[in-house]
Amino acid sequence: MIITLDGQAGSGKSTAARKLAARLDMPYLDTGAMYRAVAYRVLEEGVPLDDTAGVLDVAQQLDMQLDCGPTHTRVRVEGRDVSEAIRSLAVSGASAAVARVQPVRDLLVRKQRAIGKKLGSFVSEGRDQGSVVFPRADVKFVVIADPEKRAQRRLEELHTEGEDITFDEVLTHVVERDANDARQWEPLLDPGAAIVVDTSDMTLSEVVDTLESHVRERVVDPVGA
Numbered sequence: 001m002i003i004t005l006d007g008q009a010g011s012g013k014s015t016a017a018r019k020l021a022a023r024l025d026m027p028y029l030d031t032g033a034m035y036r037a038v039a040y041r042v043l044e045e046g047v048p049l050d051d052t053a054g055v056l057d058v059a060q061q062l063d064m065q066l067d068c069g070p071t072h073t074r075v076r077v078e079g080r081d082v083s084e085a086i087r088s089l090a091v092s093g094a095s096a097a098v099a100r101v102q103p104v105r106d107l108l109v110r111k112q113r114a115i116g117k118k119l120g121s122f123v124s125e126g127r128d129q130g131s132v133v134f135p136r137a138d139v140k141f142v143v144i145a146d147p148e149k150r151a152q153r154r155l156e157e158l159h160t161e162g163e164d165i166t167f168d169e170v171l172t173h174v175v176e177r178d179a180n181d182a183r184q185w186e187p188l189l190d191p192g193a194a195i196v197v198d199t200s201d202m203t204l205s206e207v208v209d210t211l212e213s214h215v216r217e218r219v220v221d222p223v224g225a
C-alpha cells in the first residue's frame with residue numbers, strides 16, 4: 001500500500017506522516033530530507049545556489065543513504081549521519097533553491113521511485129508525491145493550514161532548536177515559501193484526486209486520527225466489514 005502526504009511548509013505534514021506510518025507500522029519516506037541532503041552538500045562545497053550546473057553536479061555525485069523506518073527517515077551523506085544537520089534554517093533556504101532545479105528533481109524522483117519499489121508499502125511525504133512521483137498511490141492526502149498557524153508552529157520548532165528568530169520573520173519565510181511552492185506545485189496537483197486535510201484548528205493527534213481513519217476506510221476496510 002502506498003500513502004502519500006503532500007502539503008505546504010509547516011502544515012504539520014511531516015510529524016503527521018511519521019505518526020501515521022508508526023500507527024500503521026509502515027516505513028516513512030521523507031522526500032524533503034533528500035532535497036535537504038543535496039542542499040547540505042551544496043552549502044558544504046560552497047557551490048553558489050544559482051549555479052544550476054554545479055548544484056546538479058553535487059546531486060549526481062552525492063552518496064546518500066536513506067534509512068526509512070516507521071518512526072523516522074535517517075539520512076547519511078558520504079557516510080555521515082546528517083539527519084539533524086539538514087534541519088537548520090540555512091539548509092531549509094538552500095533546499096528550496098535546489099528543489100527548483102528540474103534535473104535535480106528528475107534525479108531525486110528516480111531515487112524516490114527506486115526506494116518505493118524496494119519498500120513496497122510505505123508512507124511518503126513531500127510536495128509532489130501523489131501527483132508526480134507515485135500517481136497511483138492508494139491514498140493521497142494534501143495537508144494545509146493557515147499561514148499564521150504554520151508560522152507559529154515553525155517558530156516553536158526553531159526556538160527548540162536554538163534559532164534566534166521572531167514570529168514576523170518566520171511568517172515572512174512561510175509566505176515566501178508558499179509563493180515559491182505555488183509556482184512549482186499548483187499545476188501538478190490534480191484537484192479532487194487527494195483528500196484535503198486542513199490542520200489549522202486541529203491538534204496533532206486529531207490530524208493523525210483523521211488520516212488513519214481515511215486510510216482504514218479506503219484501504220484496510222474498504223467495504224466496512
Ligand code: C5P
Pocket residue numbers: 009031032033035036092095096097099125126127128129181
Ligand atoms: O518538506 P521539507 O521542508 O523538508 O522540504 C525541503 C525543501 O524541499 C522544500 O523547499 C520543498 O519545497 C522541497 N521539496 C520538494 N519536493 C518534495 C519534497 C520537498 O520540492 N517532494
